[in-house]
Amino acid sequence: xxxxAASESLLGLAMDSRHxxxxxGLTGILHTWGQNLSYxxxxxxxxxxxxxxxxxxxxxxxxxxxxxxxALSKLFRGKFLAMLASAKLQFTGPAAGLGIPGHFDSLISSxxxxxxxxxxxxxxxxAGKVVQYLARYTHRVAISNNRILxxxxxxxxxxxxxxxxxxxxKVMRLGAVEFIRRFLMHILPPGFRKVRHYxxxxxxxxxxxxxxxxxxxxxxxxxPPRTAIEIxxxxxxxxxxxxxxxxxxxMSRASPFPANRIAC
Numbered sequence: 001x002x003x004x005a006a007s008e009s010l011l012g013l014a015m016d017s018r019h020x021x022x023x024x025g026l027t028g029i030l031h032t033w034g035q036n037l038s039y040x041x042x043x044x045x046x047x048x049x050x051x052x053x054x055x056x057x058x059x060x061x062x063x064x065x066x067x068x069x070x071a072l073s074k075l076f077r078g079k080f081l082a083m084l085a086s087a088k089l090q091f092t093g094p095a096a097g098l099g100i101p102g103h104f105d106s107l108i109s110s111x112x113x114x115x116x117x118x119x120x121x122x123x124x125x126x127a128g129k130v131v132q133y134l135a136r137y138t139h140r141v142a143i144s145n146n147r148i149l150x151x152x153x154x155x156x157x158x159x160x161x162x163x164x165x166x167x168x169x170k171v172m173r174l175g176a177v178e179f180i181r182r183f184l185m186h187i188l189p190p191g192f193r194k195v196r197h198y199x200x201x202x203x204x205x206x207x208x209x210x211x212x213x214x215x216x217x218x219x220x221x222x223x224p225p226r227t228a229i230e231i232x233x234x235x236x237x238x239x240x241x242x243x244x245x246x247x248x249x250x251m252s253r254a255s256p257f258p259a260n261r262i263a264c
Contacts, residue, residue, distance in 0.1 A: 005080040013067040022051030022059035025201035035160040037182035058216035
């Protein structure tokens with residue numbers, strides 16, 4: 001529901017002739033945690049700096065403007081709450097009271113009067129910056145080992161940044177059970193896709209659309225992907241497998257041969 005409301009809002013505004021008037025490419029990545037491991041679901045979207053119009057024409061976006069953030073906020077709020085209101089939900093535990101007739105409708109009504117925040121960052125400097133940004137979110141877990149300071153007497157201490165206090169670095173201490181509970185909240189259900197693509201980057205027909213985009217923008221075709229050996233040689237040089245002792249011989253992988261094989 002979150003992905004659907006957010007992607008439809010972005011695509012809808014982008015295709016509006018008053019803004020971009022074209023179909024952009026979107027990549028959305030779900031993030032569920034905050035710095036203190038609390039449950040804070042939000043989606044990071046990366047959008048192309050333009051889109052396809054009429055199936056073949058590339059329309060670039062303005063350098064420092066993609067879509068109006070205030071309009072996007074209201075549109076997303078409306079779409080998400082409409083989907084939430086029509087969803088068949090069952091309320092249990094602390095939320096059981098919402099099952100009382102009229103209570104859930106009252107909650108939905110109150111949410112329409114709240115200001116929903118949508119944040120839009122400036123464009124990336126280059127493609128390398130895009131890759132670096134994506135790498136921070138695609139395969140990370142809720143907390144990295146280097147943030148954990150100690151585990152003693154059933155208490156876990158870890159670093160976190162309090163963005164409500166100017167981003168100050170602080171130390172949080174949680175009981176081990178509470179720490180595990182917060183961590184487990186961020187394990188997604190089996191088969192759930194946390195990275196999704198829309199618009200010209202949607203899986204079906206993507207290669208054909210990208211070929212049209214490259215032609216329309218005079219962008220050369222990407223080089224074929226390099227093998228692991230080629231990447232390593234690019235980092236360490238051509239003598240990657242040179243013997244570190246004699247500097248002339250070349251190393252090869254050595255492993256026990258099966259009994260029915262003869263080493264040559």
